[in-house]
Amino acid sequence: MDELVVSTDVYVAPEEAYEFLVDLPRYERYSEYLDRVSRTHGDGGPGSRYALRFAWWKLTYTARSEVTDVEPPTRIDWRILKDIRARGSWRIEPFDDLPADAPDDATVGCRVTFEVRFDAESADASSVSLPPLVSFDWVLDKVRGLVTEEAERVVRRAVADLEGRDREVTLVVREDTDAV
Template sequence: MERVEVSTVVYVPPEEVYEFLLAFRRYANYSEHLRSVRQFGDGGPGTEYELTFAWWKLTYTARSKVTEVDSPNRIEWGVTKDIDAAGRWLVKPLVDTDGEAEEVETEVTFVVEYAPGSTDDGIVDLPRFVSLGWVVEKIKPKIRAEAERIVRRVVADLEGEERDVELRIETR
């Protein structure tokens, strides 16, 4: 499995961050390649989403499902067809050196784990002479860039304005 993890600090209480992230349909506004999101459910466990992505000459609709929530700390999800992928949003109040919670500092982490080799040639209608392997290799850096873009835009919406956001990014 490959993993991308993007974290930052927002100046909003954890409960507000969690509720904001639970409204998954907003993500189409944050992603360069996500064209639409259809929701089937109330946002809690069992809710499914139909996500239509477009990049280059390709369009693909993925289905994901909220698998677990722990308010206001965590939202878990997984892709339900075509690729082995899952992820989570983690929301953690920050504490100072005295062990007291800061008034409005919250660490937000977006994690995506995926197995590039778990796809097969039939999931996307590829142009002639284009292999799925080539597409997967081109998409890998886009996954990281999309994760960064999403976190930056979430911070701007939560705080009400854009600012320079310091991101901690881990990949493996």
């Protein structure tokens, strides 16, 4: 099982961060490879389902995800429903005290963490239509390399939108790749 964890400090109230993150269709604005997010069922709470259309290189793929649990304003859990075993969460942890490097105008803040665990070996090759002479293993290897880069990009762009300004965002990234 592979794991990727990206976290950073955000200088808004935890409730504001939660409301921002639970709005999954908004994510398409932050990702280079996510073209569209459509809610297919629910109101954003447990049992809500989404279709996430990704495009990369000559490939397109629609992932089906489901919100499995929420604990407002501290946690959103989800899973992928088909083609690959994957699950993850957004965690929001309020600060008791602001960090020393917080912006001068910050009065509240929280640590936001995106975490995903996936089994790359569980990916179903029949779910993607590949061009002639392109192997599924080659595609899987290339995509695996993009996952961390994309997660970092999404978090940086979301922080800028959430706080209403661009700033240097310090990310803590942890990867654990059993398959490599």
